[in-house]
Structure formats: structure tokens, C-alpha cells
Amino acid sequence: MYYSIPEIDVNQLAVLLAESDSDLQLIDVRERGEVDLACIPGFDFYPLSEFEQWSDKILTELKSEAKTVVICHHGMRSAQLCQWLSMRGFTQVQNVMGGIDAYSRFVDSSIRRY
Numbered sequence: 001m002y003y004s005i006p007e008i009d010v011n012q013l014a015v016l017l018a019e020s021d022s023d024l025q026l027i028d029v030r031e032r033g034e035v036d037l038a039c040i041p042g043f044d045f046y047p048l049s050e051f052e053q054w055s056d057k058i059l060t061e062l063k064s065e066a067k068t069v070v071i072c073h074h075g076m077r078s079a080q081l082c083q084w085l086s087m088r089g090f091t092q093v094q095n096v097m098g099g100i101d102a103y104s105r106f107v108d109s110s111i112r113r114y
Contacts, residue, residue: 005082007095010103013069017042025068029077030100038100038112040071048077055084064089071096071103073114 008016016024017040028035028043035045046054062068068090070078075097082093096103104111 007097014107023066027070037114067092074099
């Protein structure tokens, strides 16, 4: 079964981050080396390449009913995790269109592009 994943743009993400909602769950699925190059504070790190190590854990660590925003470099890997979470009952999953690259270009140029 395929779920349509809601997407937000980087400007909407900036607004969400500024609101600092304590129930907001932020997930970054990029690789460790990518996060070392550039990151947005507040995101929890779950590298997609290590999915088997954390896939069971994430289901108990996160709330399935809370707003969950997922980011990667350009939006493809994060879309995969959004799909997986939705299939497991997460009801408010959102993928960041353009990923951290777009966030750096359009919101915060102090975040390094790679």
C-alpha cells in the first residue's frame, strides 16, 4: 500500500522551528558524514543506512500521533522514511521538500551546502 506523504517547504519548516512546539518530532536521515558537514539544530539523527539498527527503537521512542518532520539532503531518503512511518500508523508525517540543501539556499545560508 502506498501512502501520499504531505510535504512542507523549507520556509514552512523555518516557521515550525521558530514556534518551538515541544511535541514536534524532527528526524534527519542523512549519513553521519553529511550531518558533520551541515545540520539544523533540534533534529534527531537516524541515518537511513543504519535502518536495521534503529527501526524497532524509533517506533517506541516517537509518538505516532505527534507532528513528525523528516529531512535529508534533497528529500528522497526522507520521503522513504515518511512512507515507512505512515505505514506504521504515524498520522502527521511531513517530508521537507528540497531537504537541507534547500534550507541552506532559501532560509539559512550559514548552513553549509555540499
